[in-house]
Amino acid sequence: xxxxTLFIVAVFAAAGGLFFLRGELTVAIVFWVIAAVVAQxxxxxxxxQKFVVLRAGKLQGVRGxxxxxxxxxxxxxxxxxxxxxxxxxxxxxxxxxxxTVPVNVDAIIFWHVHDARKAxxxxxxYQQAIARVAQTSLREMIGxxxxxxxxxxxxxxxxELSADIGRKTVEWGVTVRSVEIRDVAIPVxxxxxxxxxxQAEREKQARIILGSAEAEIAGKFVEAAKVYADQPxxxxxxxxxxxxxxxxxxxxxxxxxxxxxxxxxPAAAVALSMATRAGATPPFETGTxxxxxxHRRSPLDDxxxxxxxxxxxxxxxxxxxxxxxxxxxxxVAASDDALPSANPPRPGKVR
Numbered sequence: 001x002x003x004x005t006l007f008i009v010a011v012f013a014a015a016g017g018l019f020f021l022r023g024e025l026t027v028a029i030v031f032w033v034i035a036a037v038v039a040q041x042x043x044x045x046x047x048x049q050k051f052v053v054l055r056a057g058k059l060q061g062v063r064g065x066x067x068x069x070x071x072x073x074x075x076x077x078x079x080x081x082x083x084x085x086x087x088x089x090x091x092x093x094x095x096x097x098x099x100t101v102p103v104n105v106d107a108i109i110f111w112h113v114h115d116a117r118k119a120x121x122x123x124x125x126y127q128q129a130i131a132r133v134a135q136t137s138l139r140e141m142i143g144x145x146x147x148x149x150x151x152x153x154x155x156x157x158x159x160e161l162s163a164d165i166g167r168k169t170v171e172w173g174v175t176v177r178s179v180e181i182r183d184v185a186i187p188v189x190x191x192x193x194x195x196x197x198x199q200a201e202r203e204k205q206a207r208i209i210l211g212s213a214e215a216e217i218a219g220k221f222v223e224a225a226k227v228y229a230d231q232p233x234x235x236x237x238x239x240x241x242x243x244x245x246x247x248x249x250x251x252x253x254x255x256x257x258x259x260x261x262x263x264x265x266p267a268a269a270v271a272l273s274m275a276t277r278a279g280a281t282p283p284f285e286t287g288t289x290x291x292x293x294x295h296r297r298s299p300l301d302d303x304x305x306x307x308x309x310x311x312x313x314x315x316x317x318x319x320x321x322x323x324x325x326x327x328x329x330x331x332v333a334a335s336d337d338a339l340p341s342a343n344p345p346r347p348g349k350v351r
Contacts, residue, residue: 002044004067009035040072050081050116062116079120085112085177088127090135095142097150104185105142105150109134109165115173123172130169134179137164147186154181 001009016031045051045064053060055075070077091106111130113119119126141161142150150157158179166176186194228235 001039004044005039005042008042009039012038037072041070043068043070043077045080048082048084050083050113051077052079052081052116052120054078059117059121079116081113081116081119083113083116085110086127087111088131088134090131090138092135092138092142095139097142097145097147099146101147101190102187103142103147103150104183105138105181106183107134107138107161107179107181109161109179110177111169111174112177113173114175118171118173126169126172126174129172130165130174133168134161134165137161137168140164151184151186154184157181 012031012035016028016035018028019025019031020028043051043063044067047065049064051063051068053063053070053075055071060075087108087110089106089108091104093104094102095105096102109130113126123129138161141157141164145157158181161179161181162176165179169176228238
């Protein structure tokens with residue numbers, strides 16, 4: 001009983017009680033009968049409710065929202081329909097896809113009643129019927145779909161389910177607003193296989209990218225080779241710069257072919273670089289460096305003449321060893337360790 005009806009019934013019942021206390025029994029009975037009739041005839045429906053009323057077994061009408069009157073005994077409310085949006089969860093367990101993969105799918109449907117008369121008279125229990133037809137439609141959709149499409153394109157599956165369920169429930173006065181698939185569970189063994197496949201695809205893509213990068217780098221090397229071929233001096237400057245950068249670190253050994261030694265003569269540059277790094281001025285000797293059969297003045301010959309001590313610095317020993325290697329036509333070895341001047345290295349070998 002709604003609050004308004006309850007208040008009116010209470011007023012009539014209280015008035016009958018007062019007349020009964022005053023000894024007017026007939027008037028009191030009349031008020032009590034009115035209270036009972038009001039309690040049975042005055043109804044109220046909320047704004048989201050519809051009352052389906054039958055009179056003597058026939059449809060009288062759909063009442064609400066608000067207050068309305070009914071004839072006691074003849075009229076009867078057979079259903080109270082809620083027209084708000086409602087949700088129903090449903091699932092399909094071990095349903096086979098079109099490629100025969102068993103999956104478990106959970107989904108939820110949003111629906112509302114748009115025709116209270118059909119919902120009350122066309123079907124016994126429309127809420128249970130919606131759950132059953134939703135589950136059946138879900139299994140049909142899974143059976144007609146591939147696993148890859150079901151996993152990757154859920155939006156299309158949602159639209160397909162919504163249209164299918166809505167077409168079946170429209171005769172019951174129910175409108176399906178949307179269907180959403182919440183989860184698709186696949187077997188663990190299949191998950192491992194799909195994970196390995198995805199990893200292989202990523203490795204394939206990474207190798208393709210690496211190959212493209214290698215091709216671009218090779219193209220740049222070809223362009224650089226063409227520039228060096230047209231400008232030999234640029235190649236020599238690049239080689240000398242590499243030597244200079246390498247000698248900055250201690251314990252470094254450089255092997256240079258004799259042809260590069262003839263073209264660059266880097267012995268003096270190496271010795272000067274190491275002497276500068278050590279923070280000492282190396283002593284120099286005057287003399288000439290013999291390369292092949294021709295005599296050339298070494299850049300070390302321009303330095304001042306000093307007396308040679310028994311213990312020479314490591315830089316001076318290195319420069320003398322380099323000059324000896326150049327004069328013998330072998331390779332040049334540059335290192336931080338002192339090279340003994342008494343045993344010069346043999347041509348073509350590095351110690």
